Amino acid sequence: MSRSLQSSGDADVRSVIVECDAADIEPTDRVRHIDQLSPRDRREVFDAVEGSSPAADLQGLESGDVIRFTEYYRVV
Amino acid sequence: MTQSYVIIGDGVAGSSAAETLREEDPDADVTVITDEGEALYNRILIKEFAKGKLPEAPISIHDESWYEERDIDLQLNTLVVDIDVEGHTLETHEGDVHEWDKLLVATGGTPTQLPVGNSDADGVHHFWTFQDARAIKNHIEEADNSVIVGAGLLGIDLAAITAAQDVEGKYLMRGDCWWRYALSEEGAEIIHDALRERDVEPVFQSGVDHFETDDDGQVTTAVDPNGDEYDADFVGIAIGLNFNTEILQDTPIECDDGIIVDEYMQTNHEDVFAAGDITEFNDLLLGERAQNGAWGSAKEQGSIAAQNMVDYGSEPFEWVSSYSITHFDFPFLSFGHPTLGDDEAEAKYSDTEWRRLAFKDGRIVGGVLIGDLSPQSKYKKLMRERRVVADQKDILMKQNFEIDELELEGTPAE
Numbered sequence A: 001m002s003r004s005l006q007s008s009g010d011a012d013v014r015s016v017i018v019e020c021d022a023a024d025i026e027p028t029d030r031v032r033h034i035d036q037l038s039p040r041d042r043r044e045v046f047d048a049v050e051g052s053s054p055a056a057d058l059q060g061l062e063s064g065d066v067i068r069f070t071e072y073y074r075v076v
Numbered sequence B: 001m002t003q004s005y006v007i008i009g010d011g012v013a014g015s016s017a018a019e020t021l022r023e024e025d026p027d028a029d030v031t032v033i034t035d036e037g038e039a040l041y042n043r044i045l046i047k048e049f050a051k052g053k054l055p056e057a058p059i060s061i062h063d064e065s066w067y068e069e070r071d072i073d074l075q076l077n078t079l080v081v082d083i084d085v086e087g088h089t090l091e092t093h094e095g096d097v098h099e100w101d102k103l104l105v106a107t108g109g110t111p112t113q114l115p116v117g118n119s120d121a122d123g124v125h126h127f128w129t130f131q132d133a134r135a136i137k138n139h140i141e142e143a144d145n146s147v148i149v150g151a152g153l154l155g156i157d158l159a160a161i162t163a164a165q166d167v168e169g170k171y172l173m174r175g176d177c178w179w180r181y182a183l184s185e186e187g188a189e190i191i192h193d194a195l196r197e198r199d200v201e202p203v204f205q206s207g208v209d210h211f212e213t214d215d216d217g218q219v220t221t222a223v224d225p226n227g228d229e230y231d232a233d234f235v236g237i238a239i240g241l242n243f244n245t246e247i248l249q250d251t252p253i254e255c256d257d258g259i260i261v262d263e264y265m266q267t268n269h270e271d272v273f274a275a276g277d278i279t280e281f282n283d284l285l286l287g288e289r290a291q292n293g294a295w296g297s298a299k300e301q302g303s304i305a306a307q308n309m310v311d312y313g314s315e316p317f318e319w320v321s322s323y324s325i326t327h328f329d330f331p332f333l334s335f336g337h338p339t340l341g342d343d344e345a346e347a348k349y350s351d352t353e354w355r356r357l358a359f360k361d362g363r364i365v366g367g368v369l370i371g372d373l374s375p376q377s378k379y380k381k382l383m384r385e386r387r388v389v390a391d392q393k394d395i396l397m398k399q400n401f402e403i404d405e406l407e408l409e410g411t412p413a414e
């Protein structure tokens, strides 16, 4: 479950979510807990992390943001 | 005429209300008053800071310039001590008086103290503010052994902090399992095993009778009601919240545990609103008065309150709250009101996969999912649509359940 996800190459894919090490989180990084995402973004992250979709179409997060779920994940 | 809005509390409810007020009423005066010394921070993530996983800076959400840019007057370190509802004023601890046309009370709660001997000893911690998290982090890094009290969603954060800092812990619970009002023993066993793997030992049918201290007043031991003693130089307590309603005493505003509001976040006075953890709101989905204690719900309530302060009746609060536990390598999600209802269904699928739904009058009103969150949006949809489904538990509990397998009558309530 806690694995890195790769881009599917799909044209609609806006982001991929990659597991990251907490030690690599910089003071300037924006970090959000899964419960702080909109219901839609939360569902996208659940699906991405649990593997039914390899990527996420996130509206409230940007590339570089970090999400705290079962692990730390970075949006790339 | 320029409206003047005053918000008490700069948690997520107060801050999101301020943001919405500025959007909805660009010319209004908006003031946010908080007794904390810092602007809105990420209360949900202070546990990660205390675990030693996150540096301080990412915990901040808004700095003071965020308020300046929106022409919102933020007053830090300012405690509101009195409200005159009829006079439309409030008073701060420094004796300053603020006038308001509409007031929002978003004052949240304060951790309940354990009513036992020496619960105010050095080394006994409660957990709500960033300052609490700093004190917890400093102390746990030096601690040898810990005791955690409070078998709920905040207690488990303290247990996880202990585990992350490699301090052996005893987690004293009054019943036979963690969060016994929402989980059965079978479901909770998944959590117990995960705690044990991290050197935190659940102790059941326990609790605290009193604490013992050394000559310097530092806690040394927790003694439970059975007389069993547990060494602890760190104690974390999370047994609930007292809601910060005392400023409304001697006012006509109706309070019970929290402040009573309708689905538009309005109190029994037309110019006074409340939002966030502090509210007892008319829950349209549950069909009765309810309280939520979650970030997303508090944020939404702040925004809904602001919309209705500008234009009453414009937008009701209708929201399925969610709360995740992210300390383990399996996901855990509770939604709605899993501790309420008159009926239930549960199923276990593997050592780390379990599910329970709570029903009221045949409708889903809450649930807990451990290990596999894939059905969460389907359950929430059925809850939002207020579908009567409790007679089809065998389908609902199928591991790969789909909504179109259910026989649904009528049209959705949405």
Ligand SMILES: Cc1cc2nc3c(=O)[nH]c(=O)nc-3n(C[C@H](O)[C@H](O)[C@H](O)COP(=O)(O)OP(=O)(O)OC[C@H]3O[C@@H](n4cnc5c(N)ncnc54)[C@H](O)[C@@H]3O)c2cc1C
Residues within 6 Å of the ligand: A033, A035, B008, B009, B010, B011, B012, B013, B014, B033, B034, B035, B036, B043, B044, B045, B046, B047, B078, B079, B080, B081, B106, B107, B108, B109, B127, B128, B129, B154, B157, B244, B247, B275, B276, B277, B278, B292, B293, B294, B295, B296, B298, B322, B323, B324, B325
């Ligand atoms: C450690 C911890 C972990 C949590 N984890 C999660 C989680 O994983 N998921 C989730 O959804 N939720 C979580 N929560 C709950 C969530 O943080 C709260 O539901 C949410 O922050 C409530 O926001 P609020 O604005 O209603 O209240 P608060 O954030 O409590 O804000 C109220 C503010 O009002 C101020 N105030 C009170 N009285 C006065 C006064 N008289 N004058 C001036 N200011 C006053 C207080 O100091 C405070 O700053 C967690 C909470 C804690 C403490």
